[in-house]
Structure formats: C-alpha cells, structure tokens
Amino acid sequence: MKTPSLWPAALAAAALAWPGAEPAAQSASVIPQPTPGGDAGSTTAAPHYGAWGFDAAGRDPSVPPGQDFFRYANGDWVAQTEIPSDRPSYGVDDKLAVLSETRAHLLIESAAAGRVHDVDATRISAAYKAFMDERRVNALGAAPLAADLDAIRNETSREDVAALMGTENAGFQDGVFNVSIGTDSKAPTRYAVYVSTGGLGLPDRDYYLKPAFAAQKAAYRAYIASLLTLAGWPDPDADADAIVAFESKIAEVTWTRAERRDPDKTYHLMSVDEVQRDAPGFEFHRFLASAELGARRDVVVRTDTAMPKVAAIFAETPLTTLKAWQAFHVVDNASPFLAQPYVEARFDFRNKTLAGQPQLQPRWKRGVAFVDRTVGESVGRLYVAKYFTPQAKAEVRQLVFNLRDALKNRIEHVAWMSPETKAKALTKLSMLTIKIGYPLKWRDYSALSLSPDDLYGDARRSAAFEWERQVHRLDGPVDKAEWVMTPQTVNAYYNPTNNEVVFPAAILQPPFFDPHADAAINYGGIGAVIGHEMTHGFDDQGRKYDGEGRLTSWWTAADGEQFEARAKRLGEQYDAFEPVPGAHVKGELTMGENIADLGGVLIALDAYHASLHGRPAPVIGGLTGDQRFFLGYAQAWRDKERDDYERQLVVSDPHSPARFRVDGVVRNVDAWYAAFDVKSSDPMYLAPDHRVRIW
Numbered sequence: 001m002k003t004p005s006l007w008p009a010a011l012a013a014a015a016l017a018w019p020g021a022e023p024a025a026q027s028a029s030v031i032p033q034p035t036p037g038g039d040a041g042s043t044t045a046a047p048h049y050g051a052w053g054f055d056a057a058g059r060d061p062s063v064p065p066g067q068d069f070f071r072y073a074n075g076d077w078v079a080q081t082e083i084p085s086d087r088p089s090y091g092v093d094d095k096l097a098v099l100s101e102t103r104a105h106l107l108i109e110s111a112a113a114g115r116v117h118d119v120d121a122t123r124i125s126a127a128y129k130a131f132m133d134e135r136r137v138n139a140l141g142a143a144p145l146a147a148d149l150d151a152i153r154n155e156t157s158r159e160d161v162a163a164l165m166g167t168e169n170a171g172f173q174d175g176v177f178n179v180s181i182g183t184d185s186k187a188p189t190r191y192a193v194y195v196s197t198g199g200l201g202l203p204d205r206d207y208y209l210k211p212a213f214a215a216q217k218a219a220y221r222a223y224i225a226s227l228l229t230l231a232g233w234p235d236p237d238a239d240a241d242a243i244v245a246f247e248s249k250i251a252e253v254t255w256t257r258a259e260r261r262d263p264d265k266t267y268h269l270m271s272v273d274e275v276q277r278d279a280p281g282f283e284f285h286r287f288l289a290s291a292e293l294g295a296r297r298d299v300v301v302r303t304d305t306a307m308p309k310v311a312a313i314f315a316e317t318p319l320t321t322l323k324a325w326q327a328f329h330v331v332d333n334a335s336p337f338l339a340q341p342y343v344e345a346r347f348d349f350r351n352k353t354l355a356g357q358p359q360l361q362p363r364w365k366r367g368v369a370f371v372d373r374t375v376g377e378s379v380g381r382l383y384v385a386k387y388f389t390p391q392a393k394a395e396v397r398q399l400v401f402n403l404r405d406a407l408k409n410r411i412e413h414v415a416w417m418s419p420e421t422k423a424k425a426l427t428k429l430s431m432l433t434i435k436i437g438y439p440l441k442w443r444d445y446s447a448l449s450l451s452p453d454d455l456y457g458d459a460r461r462s463a464a465f466e467w468e469r470q471v472h473r474l475d476g477p478v479d480k481a482e483w484v485m486t487p488q489t490v491n492a493y494y495n496p497t498n499n500e501v502v503f504p505a506a507i508l509q510p511p512f513f514d515p516h517a518d519a520a521i522n523y524g525g526i527g528a529v530i531g532h533e534m535t536h537g538f539d540d541q542g543r544k545y546d547g548e549g550r551l552t553s554w555w556t557a558a559d560g561e562q563f564e565a566r567a568k569r570l571g572e573q574y575d576a577f578e579p580v581p582g583a584h585v586k587g588e589l590t591m592g593e594n595i596a597d598l599g600g601v602l603i604a605l606d607a608y609h610a611s612l613h614g615r616p617a618p619v620i621g622g623l624t625g626d627q628r629f630f631l632g633y634a635q636a637w638r639d640k641e642r643d644d645y646e647r648q649l650v651v652s653d654p655h656s657p658a659r660f661r662v663d664g665v666v667r668n669v670d671a672w673y674a675a676f677d678v679k680s681s682d683p684m685y686l687a688p689d690h691r692v693r694i695w
Helices: 069-080 092-112 123-132 132-138 143-153 159-164 211-230 235-252 272-278 284-290 308-315 319-338 342-355 362-389 392-414 420-429 455-472 519-536 555-574 593-611 627-636 643-651 658-666 672-676
Strands: 089-091 177-183 191-197 270-273 298-301 433-437 493-494 500-504 639-641
Touching: 069 342, 069 658, 089 092, 089 211, 092 123, 092 362, 092 639, 123 362, 123 455, 132 500, 143 319, 159 284, 159 319, 177 270, 177 284, 191 235, 191 308, 211 235, 211 319, 211 342, 235 308, 235 319, 235 555, 272 284, 272 298, 272 308, 319 342, 319 455, 342 643, 392 420, 392 433, 392 500, 392 519, 493 519, 500 519, 519 593, 555 593, 555 658, 593 627, 593 658, 627 639, 627 658, 627 672, 639 643
Parallel strands: 191 298, 433 500
Antiparallel strands: 089 639, 177 191, 270 298, 493 500
16 A cells, blocks of 8 residues: 555645656655556456455465565565556555546546436546547647747746746646645644745655766756757757756755654744745745735745745746746646657656656546546545445444554553653544545535546646635635545545544455455454554654644653654664665655554554454464464555666655565564564564564
8 A cells, every 4th residue: 555644735735646647746645646557448346355355375485474574475476466567566556546447437438428417427528538539639739838838938037937836736837836725734723825845857856966866867857858849949958957957956955855744844834024035036925926825924834944045046047947947847747638749758757767667558547547636526426326335334434443442542551651641642532533435525616617629728727726726715714524535546544634534435445445354354454554544643743733633742741752762763674674776765754654554553453352352363274363464464565666666766755665564564563473483583583672662
C-alpha cells in the first residue's frame, strides 16, 4: 500500500494531477497513490487469495523467516511477477487499482453511451469523450497553447510575471511560490491561505544537487529544450540551460522534505505586508490578487527562511529566463492534453527516464484517470452504488471500533508516558471521527462546464472550478464532511485538523479485507491499515494536534523528549536500509509512516487477540493465528518497483519501500519472534533492548 499524508494544505491546492504523471512531490497516507494500469478486459470481480485469505503459493519457504521475512512471505510472488510495461511498479494495491479502474471504465463508458441516469452523467460523458477524441487533439497541434503562451510573451516586468504565476491553481501556469487553501492548523474551524516555495520541475532538490542524479538532470535539460522547440519558443537550447541553472539555485535554498514535515516549523502566520517586507524581490500583492486572494490580510507561510532567498533569486534572474521558465512549465503541465508529440515527450522523460516505465498507458486508461480527477465523486457515486454493500461498510466499521479499543488499551498501558499526557491522548482518541466507504454529501459539479470537443479547455475549467470552490468558501466554516479521496481510490488517510480516519470503498477488498477470510488475515491486512491511520494521530506529526485538530502543545516536556528519543532510534534503523545500491531510506523523511506502520501492526495484533475472547486461535494450513496474522500483513505489502522509480521514491516519498515496511516493522514486535521462533543468530534479530517501543 502506498498512502498519502494529508497534512494541512497538502492536497488543498487546485493544481491538476495529470494522468500518467510522475508521483506527486508530496503524497497522502498508507499508500503513495498508484498510477492507473491493467487491461481493458480485466474482470470486475474482487481478487481471491487462497482458501482462507492468504496466497500460500506466493511464499518462499526456502528462506527462513528470521533471515528475510518479506521474502519468506512473498518471495515466489516477487520471482514470478512481472511489472506491466505501462507501470513503474506493481503490487497488490496496484492489482486493486486495476480492478477499480476497470470498474470505473465500464461506468464511464455507460455514461458516454447514455445508459447512466445521474445528475452528472453528461459531465462524465463529456470529459471522457473529449479525452478519447485523439484525432481532434492531434489535429489541433499546439493551437490550444496559444493564449497561455501569449500571456507570457506579453509580460514586460517581473511584476507581470508574479501576477501570472498567481493563476497557477486555475490552469497550466506554474510559480516559484505556491499558494493553497486548507484548514487552519491553529484554528481548525476555519480555512487559511498557505504560501510556500516552489519552482522545481524535478521530483526533489536532490536531483539538482546530488551527483547520483546527474544523468537525470542532463535528461531534464534536454526535455526542456524539446518542449520549448515543440512550442516554437525562440532559442530553446540556451533557455534550457538558463532554466536548469535557475532551478538549481532554487534547489539550493529549498527546504528538504524532512524539514517540511514539521508542523511547528511550517506554520508562520504573517500579514501579506510582512511577507512582502521580508521577501522584497517578488511582488506578493499582485501574486495573491491574481489568485483571487487580494483581500487577504494574513497568510500562513510554510517555508519562512527560504522565502526571501527564492525571492532574491527571482529578482536577479533575467526576465527572458523567467518567461522561458514559465513557457516550459505551461507546456509541461499541459502536455497530456495536447497532440501526440507532446504526450510522448513528457512520457519519455517523466515516466521512462525518471521512473523506468517502458510503455505509455493506453489512452483509455489515461482517459479514466482524467475523468476521475475532473468529476471523481460523480464516478464514485456510481461506483459505490454498484460495488460497495452496506454489509461491507458495517463489518469494516466494527473492525475500526475494535482497533480503536485496542489503541485505547495501548495508550492506557504505555509505560513511558505520564498520566497527564495519557489523559489528553485518550481524549483525542475519543474524539476521532471515522469515515468509511464514501462521503455522506457528494460534491456539487453543477457550476462546472465540460465539452466533449475541448479537452484542453475542460482541463483548464476543471482546475479553475476547483480553485473557485475553495476561494469562495474561504471565509466560511470548514466542511468537516468533505473527503479528499474518491471512493474508487485504493488508499486511506488520517487528517489531523479534522482528527479523522478515512477508508475509501476501493481499499476494503481482498487482500486487505475479505468477509470470507480468516480473521487473522483480515486483522493483518485491513486491521493494520486501520491501526496505521489511527497511529498517525500519535506519530511525530500527528501528536502535535489535539482532539479538535488544533496544532498545539499538549504533551509534557518529559513525555515529548521520551517520544523523540524513541522515534530517533526507529529512524536510525531505517537509515541503514538500502533498497537499491547507493540509495538509502531516509529515516527522518519516512518517520511518520514508519511509526504508523509499527503502531498499526501492534494495535491490529492486540485487536485480533481480543477478538478471540480468550479462546485459542485455530491452526489453519499448519499455521498458528499469530503466524497467519504476520503473513497477512506481509501479503498486503507485495510490491515490485523499477530501480529508477525506487530511487525517485527514496528521495521524495515519505513512505519506506514495501519490503522494509514489513521487515523494518516485524523485527520490533516481540510476538513475531515467538510466532516464528526467531533466534539471536538470525540476521533480522534485534535484542529486546534494541527493539523500538513507542505505542
């Protein structure tokens, strides 16, 4: 599973996510979002895993559990599985993504054929038809870009550049600063405007600064030149050199991803006048006015020390370079909606070069992804009506309650925490909101106009619609009923400012949840997912928010120090993992997910034991209940990634690679040693006093 971390404003901006694009710079909770894949003829039936929920044929029993538990549980699956040519990775979550995509495809095709009676059927149809009309898109060539590029050509000053950058959320423009709207972390009943540094076209600052990524940086320079050439921009080669140099300077002053994880450091409420005073090299007033936020007096600055530095780099960069930078990013962002040469150029760099993906996805897959990103909740309404039952929702809800009870018990008995902090932690847990399957209130798309013969315009209008929706509600109360994932998304998340855990319908299927499976497998699968999301409320980020979702200090100083010391030890364990030669996991970057993985397993195992009501677990397939639990957990992380993609994830993704989300966790769980008779001579063995114990 590859989840997104939903920290305030992380997903609030209306920037479009293009189908088939590289992974987002910042992702959302258990699973970094899988790219669409699968075959048009794939079944719509849920997958089946053995007789009792575990695919025993995927094990490699020749590997002792204490040597490499991931291989012991999944080795034959890894050996026999090939990553599809149109994907950078493949695992059980991707298999469910294929299923979800196939189901959505059938629903969308039915809407396009006029067989669906839904308030948004015509919008679903228009978006899909526009994307699938490849002949028309190719015939238009570069024509759709004309207005956007002319707006750049007409700029005569850096103030003009700042103003156009302010439209980034409403179309294809980009900016060296990013503006978004999200729940105010210190006043979670209202919204706030967030401002941070941006400006990088590569996945992470490391791609500009580390010799290990020199080849990718050179390929990026060639890609910039190729897109500017396609767009008819003058002197593309010289501009490509200047753009890479410009972004490299920004990379040098950009905060690391680990630095951007700290909720305290990334919350600075400032007046716009104060921002302008501190970073005079950029015209923030015009920037915000173009974003329809000119009346805002205050903004939350997320990367305060980097803001003046980026503004200074902007001020000293020639206007011609800034305009070429804008032109490139417009074309880059718009390429999925343009003629085939643009599509192929973007794929060759962003998917093939950066992620090692050999083949572009068929157009229908990209079309389904476009519809999902445009009117996703409308597709979700059709999805849950056909594929998600009230019984499944009720059963998962009961599991969530069981996991919450297990976490409550853990908090009550954790030895290192004071009674004062425990009481507040238990209050926070009691206030946790649970959302399962689908939203109770569906998104209203009635103001969104889509046309079956204007793909570029549809993409632009969709972005503008979403941004307008956020701007117009800015002064109103926070919509606590809102979801930031569609029901057909194979994922889950914890939202700290709402203090909520959310489980979309599409993840509530085998191997995560199967009503016909052995209980140990379900607790090892969806139970660990549920526990993971709940633990996010008490990881190194989530612990800083109280039960009402407010960023505030509610721990005693001593308890905070205890927590940080334990988390540091866990981070050091993960720092040692090397998924591909020369690329180590970043323990600080992945800290929250690693803590949530460990907590999720412990909570789920406790809940499984409680579900037995004192009775011994049955032996099934020659395996004890605890053995099946751990195998079920490991099965949920069956995943293969291409080396280039894994290198990208190591520097940019807050999740550890799948095999370390298994091996890095179980070696810290006492019950795993007992279940598989792991000895001190085994490679994975950790002495009891070296096992990290947080929750």
